[in-house]
Amino acid sequence: MESRVILKKGEGRLLKKGGLWIYDNEIAEQDLKGENGSIVDVLDFDGYFLGNGFINLNSKIRVRMLTRRTKIGEGISLDDLIFERVKTAWEYRKTVCDTSSCRLIFGEADFLPGIVIDKFEDVLVVESLALGIDRLKDKIIGAVKKILADDDILIRGIFERSDSKVRLEEGLERYKGFIGEEFDTKVLINENGVKYYVDVCDGQKTGFFLDQKYNRRAVSGICKGKEVLDCFTHTGSFALNAAKGGASHVTAVDISELGISQARENAELNGFSSNMDFVTRDVFEFLPELAAEGKKFDVIILDPPAFTKSRDSVKNASKGYKEINLRAMKLLKDGGYLATCSCSHFMTQELFYEAVRSAAKDAHKRIRQVEYRTQGPDHPVLWNSDTSFYLKFYILQVCDEK
Secondary structure (H helix, E strand, O other): OOOEEEEOOOOOHHHHOOOOEEEHHHEEEEEOOOOOOOEEEEEOOOOOEEEEEEEOOOOOEEEEEOOOOOOEOOOEOHHHHHHHHHHHHHHHHHHHOOOOEEEEEEHHHHOOOOEEEEEEOOEEEEEEOOHHHHHHHHHHHHHHHHHHHHOOOOOOEEEEEEOOOHHHHOOOOOEEEEEOOOOOOEEEEEEOOEEEEEEOOOOOOOOOOHHHHHHHHHHHOOOOOOEEEEEOOOOOHHHHHHHHOOOOEEEEEEOOHHHHHHHHHHHHHHOOHHHEEEEEOOHHHHHHHHHHOOOOEEEEEEOOOOOOOOHHHHHHHHHHHHHHHHHHHHOEEEEEEEEEEEOOOOOOHHHHHHHHHHHHHHOOEEEEEEEEEEOOOOOOOOOOOHHHOOOEEEEEEEEEOO
16 A cells, blocks of 8 residues: 545635645544655545645645655656646746746755755756655756756756755755755856845845845836835845936935945945935834934835734734834935835735835825735745745835825
């Protein structure tokens, strides 16, 4: 008999709606013949075959699905399945986005749960977050290299950034290092006509936030001749797009000295240093000081880190989003523009909307929506997997009440 799990009667509701996770409390029986992390058959309570997934006895997410109704080894081999999934992911991105630098594999949204692969020009950065997919990592990377080579794209280096704390919940150690030959991990990319050095070894996440590519371009279009404040600038990406869009002056703020140092370097790389200032400060402390000085801006950009990474802290996160947006609105000139976002999955679109709306009310401002956007198409939202939808992004015009 092969390894299998059997669901409790009435369980697996998310799975049956198209989701890819089965939690430990949904399982009636589990019979593992192979190693932890191996592929198992998933059966409903009545024996109906639901698909294949990999199991992890250490995780509350007990099974992550690879197939639905298809049995690996009968309908398709594991190697062919992986190649097909990677090929489909690449063909999709060639259709919908600039692939010079992009998220090539986005976990569950590309039906390869638990793995992320970012392409920065001719370098790949891999983040493996689940035990089962970690066992398949080499097969996936091999498929990626073969498929890119077929399009005459040669990869000169691969770096692994599997250093997230999430791995500990899977019973995995955190890891960071080269896959294959070593190379210079400071990688030059060009996005929206702006050049950046991406530090794939020590930068945040995989080195650069590719999901905001087209949101940065949208902001660039409203900055001509404007005084711009970019909060939580990280390595300066929004600030640089504002400068490229013709901003009269840009002030970029971040609490990280490393981030500000990299932002300065990127400004010099693009020839924008003359009309940009860089400030190493806590944004929550800096904005009240600007208000006390009577400072006003035409455009303010808020791209904070996630204020919540769990449902338990959503209420406090809502307060944080309201406060930062309220302070920003008070610093805007009448008719100025606010670009504001949340990158937390748990901060839903409705909750974020309400936080910004409430901030406008308390600031005695009227807001007009210019655009609502989300993550770039290389970070596709799988409608059957809520966790794939995380980035909410508004461009708003903020007017005084009169």
